[in-house]
Amino acid sequence: MAPFTFTLFAPYNKQAALRLKNANVRMFGVDILMEKDESDGYFRATVDLADGIYHYQYKIQTKSWFEQEPEPALPNYDDDDEFKDLSNEEKQEKTEKYTKLIDEIRERNRQREHEATFTEIWYTFVDPYATDVDERGSDDAEQAVGVLIIKNGKRIIDEYEWKYDDCALPKDEQLVIYELHIGDFSGGEGDSNARGTFKNLTKKIDYLKELGVHAIELMPIKEYPGNHSCYNPRYHFAIETSYGPTADLKEMIDEMHKNGIRVIMDGVYNHSDSAAPLTQIDHDYWYHHHPKDITMSWGPEWNYNFYDPKFNVWPARKFVGDSIRYMVEEFHLDGIRFDAARQIQNFDFLHWVVAEVKKIAPHKPFYCVAEFLPDEPCITNIDGPMDGCWHDSFYWTVRDILLNNNVDMGRLKACIDCRQQGYFGVANVVNYIGNHDHDRLLIELGKQRNIFGEEAFKRLRLGVVLQMTSIGIPLIWMGEEFGEYKEKTIGTAKIDWSLIADREDNSNQMNKKLLNFYRGIIRLRENNKAFFTTNLNFIHEDDNTKVLVYQRWADSGERVVVIANLSENFLAQYHVPNMPANGWWHEWTFDYNVKVENNEVHLDIAEHEAKILVYVGDNFQPATPSSEPVVKSIPANESNNTSQEQKQPDSSLK
Template sequence: MTSLIEFDLFAPRNKSTALIASFSDWKEIPMDKCEDGYFRTQVELEDGVYQYKFRIQTKSPQFEPDRWIDVIDPYATDVDEERKVAIVRIKDGKKIVDTYVWQHDRTPLPNNHELVIYEMHVADFTGGEVDPYKRGRYVDAIEKLDYLSELGINAIELMPVNEYPGDYSWGYKVRHYFATESSYGSTEDLKRFIDECHSRGIRIFMDGIYNHTDEECPLLLIDRNYWYYEHMHYPEDPANYWGPEFNYNNYDEKLDVKPAWKYVGDIVRFWVQEYHIDGIRFDAVRQLANDEFLTWLAQKSKNNTASKPIFNIAEHIPDTSKITTPEGPLDSCWHESFRYFVLPHISGEMFEPEKLKEVLDPRRQGYAATTNVINYLATHDREYLLRELGDRGIFDEDAFKRTKLAAVLLMTAMGIPMLWMGEEFGEHKRKSKNVTQPKKIAWPLLEKDQNRDLFEHYKKLIALRKQNSALQNDNIEFFHENFEAKILAYVRWNEQGNRVVVVANFSEQNYDEYRVSNFPCAGKWHEWIEGYDLEASDDRIILNLEAYQAKVLVQ
């Protein structure tokens, strides 16, 4: 039994287009140009899997005028890059992506203020084990999800999983936005990964690359200047140019459409609805530089799901509170200044309490709420903390001690904490300058005592973060500061009477029976990291503080 299947291509300024496909023995099937800018044709097809592409008279300036070229469907949900064709699946007379059946859509997921995020690159997350087995796919990442649950992670921020050129990359030059990266596995594999995450109460945020594309993105071949800026958007900033940039200012009066808005809006709708993602990390927002579009796009992402909240995060370097106002455009921002000021404090390069206070309490920087910032010590773009310390001549036990101090700040500051994969057990590989060169994280490090101890340290802190709502709100007060001793103390609290106090020593000195004055509350306290109880008087507590150590006191 056959069904009438429609194929269409939006190319309003192009003269002619034809469909060529496996079902036509690769002979041209004419397509009609319609008043809405689409070329369309319908074909009688049985259920099955077919290959196809479009043959079009291009309007792109890199070709001769109206030259005939073959292009992959910009909306293709699966592609064969070797053969340069799109793949379409027909079932029950309709186009489908796959036949995956979701199992865990009803599982409760954490709210934004409860999040502990883990940034992951699928290819490098697995494959660094002792055994010789090749890994780096979604199915391999699924096998590590129980490890992430044990650590306490409840959100994963996936580096790009759209189809990119070649078999290995960070993925920030997308070629096919509706297709998934084939080297990671099938569309069903990705859905199963997301579903398995949801079954464990882990939300999934996807990296959205909406500023620029790969040079062979189909839209560039069809009609470059309709979707893209003709020249570099910011010629004064060539270091931050990563490829052809979408032109969100272009408006087609005849069709009453902004082409780039329409295309990227369709991308977001597709991923939210088809892959059940829980949010988007918007790459290169400073370069994209269009708040009106971002506001519209973020709202579109939220309008496409009624069953769960969508969380939209900006990568805007340097970070700015202007991107996360109550009116938007986005919900949160990567808090680059957190890392920028924590690092020199744990390395002994500076002690400026006011700078620390600014990043521990980002309201001082203009942010309105704890969910407006994503705090981190490392990312795919920034070196691991142990690498940074090693570059400063700080190694071994001393480096691990300072890393633990930084972890305390990360997990107790106002804001949402994020880890870069492997940092929790002391990965220290230098960031690759070649983004096409694999950098598998070294899982055998977990067998070493210091590394396992660091993992347990993170695990304890994450558990506290998730269990104690005093760390999930906007309440923070700095009550003790000793500039000469390089000690800073602050308290987090909630309206139910829970309190978490952090006393941090940023010096190379050990302090025996150090008196912490102005202590917020008398009575019995529990030191969370080492697991012992102690008493505070009306206005002070006495602590033994080692060099570069933080005490975490819970009441």
């Protein structure tokens, strides 16, 4: 047995109690009153505990305004024996007293929305700092319970031992990020598990490594209500139970590091679930009373502006900062995506918390990126709090071209060269043509334009070339690398791995070729230093033919020229002037060599197609074709072997 102290910060609540039991025992015992230290605002209770697993909850006299004082019921004069013998005058008098009492209670409840007054209501909830939560509760606990593990007299999270902390990891500018949802990425019809887990993801590391990505971005993994919608965290220190125990998460991250893959966590720090513990202790101490913008509100919003001079604390900043610090330290994360950063509306907090997390891992790269919509360079660059931001303007510009044939050269050039928008470096923007917030482009092409098969895949490849060759860090939304077809949904949408499985009829040929294309262009990017710089210039543009040509280069001599035909027209022997160097260039997309003379070249460029010319030198002697993956164009009239899934969206998913 060893003493263990339970602590609860609730500085303006009157009383608190602890409910505690061994996990193997069905019922809680007598509540243990906690002692309050008025000097620091903490309630404490010290209990001698043997090694083992325990369930616990806190109870408190709430100060949250939404916990209204209950109204007494009016007497039932006809059925209640107590009132049967009363005269009509006495009944009238008693009714008036009850009515007056109810009016007084209602007035107090109205005042509670403006003044933090007390009631005698006790609320039972999980420790806000609980690192493990069992939402099944116990026999006499309708709510969830916190889980505490004691070993050798001390609290532990798990017993995992890290193995690969010393492995070298890629720098920010070298990243290609892969965004995924644990439950949908690794589970599904082809897996034994109906829902993905950390262990399932660990088994797919070879797939990610072969794809060539350098980082995964995990959609939120903190404990949330329900089975799928992860952007309303309820418990900020606990990991979603359905994904597996914390040791499995650590093993997955450790194995990623072993294979040179960084792990970025998507964090929700603008709001929490409405039933999060702090909302039930003293709502307005941690949260805004009203949403900042009701049209962009997803739950109680953290009040990072509130400072409590009595206890010298910024309550919301401290709690959220503690949760971020815990996640980074405990799980050895390599970066954080800040969801809904514009809605947070507090750069002071963002500056502070980013500085805090980078102190934890000063000797390894750590990437902080914001979802700041619409994107602006103020969130990053020299004065901004973040390393980078989601480049949403890139998405909408490329989408407009691929979906609507709406080509705005000036707008596109500013997205390809983000310096024109005011961004400074490669890591300042994350470019994507799809993410968890949007339907995949293949879905939109089919639903809105009735474009399927090879024509849809061709447009998608054009988008991939623009994404992978622009200044910035590319992000791939899980499954888009092989043409996943499922629509966006708030429910389950598991990856269909059969799209890249071997089929006797080769009906998924285009899916497999698209995957091969992604693998190749990621390796092209990885092996060419030009893409790690901000060196980019536009060497030719033609508004009539909708052709844009730009060059990427490195001071060490690497050169790449991208020739993009953004139109619906085939261009035969198109003349490209102003080529940056004479000599031999390798056309990567279709795997052939071309010689540039007089700084010009003539090429056939199909509609919605991009050529990637890689400079190989003036003295190069063409020999065998390159080993780079090759994607041959498939005429539209030969695409009838495409599987039904690729031709039309799955209408069963809403």
